[in-house]
Amino acid sequence: MTTAADPTVSRIPAPAPAAPEFALRRRLAFRRMPISIKICSLLALAFVFTALFAPWLTPHDPDATQILAKLKPPAWMEGGEAAHLFGTDQLGRDLLSRCIYGVRVSVGLALFGLIVGCLIGTTLGVVSGLLGGHVDRAIMMLVDVFISVPNLLIVLVGIAAFGTDIVVLVVLIGLARWESYARIVRGQVLQVREMPFIEASRALGGSHAWIAMRHVLPNIAGPLIVLLTLNFPSILLLESSLSFLGIGVQPPTASLGSMVGDGRDHLIFAWWVAVAPALVIVAITFIVQMLGDWLRDVLDVRVDD
């Protein structure tokens, strides 16, 4: 009996052949993206652009108060002014300008936090996977333990002890998710480790560090990129939750979370003060989540269980 004649077998799609490097790059090409992903990636670029060039984009100084113009509604509502597109807050500061700076602060903090967590997690994951044995068991035990502690609590302890300096926040936010990288990277390293080219490099006298940098890391870049993208929203939300509670980025610096927190007291008469930054947060997390899900499908990696 041939497989083609068996209806149950023929319906199962054949496993895709291992995709060579150039095919991967082609799958990520802009013109091959579905339309929704095209829009999302353009918007993501726009947000990065906003964060980078905030000082040149804002119509007003984000911290300049104007008591006479406080709690002005957005331009399209009755009583709104074209000069303040999103309206003004309780101190008469221009909300659009503050949102633009808020994107800069929040996205910047989240990105640096992401890098910190990724560096720690990847290093431990590579060490764990390459060395194996007791080192591996110890690191994996640490990962297990960290997963079961609510990360917000650890961050709270850190803030109470070391204050809300930007560097402290970046490190604490980064620490919150390091274990996810360690787990994924270790799994990937265990697979890559058995490849002939690693054995060849070792036979030629390559050290652990050399093998890790030159051969292992480039081969696990795909899953790492997916994980970074998928972790970004949760890091951003962690930072904005802290700032919302008033224990993250300190005033007068505008962070999207602290802006929502400020607006909470004016919900009844001036809902836009809280809603404008809240919409920006939702937009960013939504866009990045969509991109992450798409990347995961295209690169065909399993990062969550």
Next chain:
Amino acid sequence: MLHFLLWRLGRAALTIALVLVICFVAVRGTGSPVDILYPEDGTPEQRAELEKQWGLDRSLPEQFAVYVANLARGEFGVSIIERRPVIDVYAEKLAPTLQLAGCALVIGIAVGIPLGVLAALRRGRATARLAMALAFTGYAVPHFIIAIVLILVFGYHLNWLPSTGAATPAHYILPAITLALPLIAAIARYMRSTMLDVMSQDYVRTARAKGVREPRIVALHVIRNALLPLITVLGLEVAGLINGSLIVETVFSWPGLGKVLTGSVSRRDFPVLQFGVIAYSAVVVFINLLVDVLYSVADPRVRVEA
């Protein structure tokens, strides 16, 4: 089974130990713990007494041993702001927090599971897409924004529900829903994927071949088997629930532990924060331990993997 239990207990103990180390290092890392853990206006004699009590003249490992011994005796210290034992501060605020978290958990399970089942059974159709879009939103929108939107719409605009405090049962509705939404999203997503897994199993095909009717297959063969792995997810979601309750309680001025904990951070009331962190972590660790043991009773295969 005994081996599994011991292994699992060891991991739980290690988790608690790690939390203790973090608290210990955080307090020692910022200078003298006497400055952080005790009111500033204490007399030099009182301070000297404390330094002796905590063994601050000894080496760090010895100090840690003293610290753990003090905690084990139930000496968690005195709130710097409120000037009374931290246990008292927590005892009176515990009930509202537990009630709110309990409500959220019930809503999360009661809505999340049917939503996930629906999404799996009607895969590809409009209802399933809608259900998963809802779940996706619950995943991407943070607690404090859900809270603000609910307060705006149901609290101020429609004026249907109260949004601050915990005076009447109606006060529970908005905070409980806020806390439950991300939980619903997580449960629905997970339920959908395990349902799809189970539906492609051999025994489901066998049941179908036997001529068992579809509703019976779904109820007896699919849902029952898909519910099992969900126990583990619920255990993991408890940590998320605690993260969320800290924020939700602050937004809704809930008279619970959330405000106590977040307030202790901004006022640097370290004894209160320290006890909160240790107690919350202990709860999470205990629940996860319970979940793992329950799971290993229900599905003995996991014991081998351990």
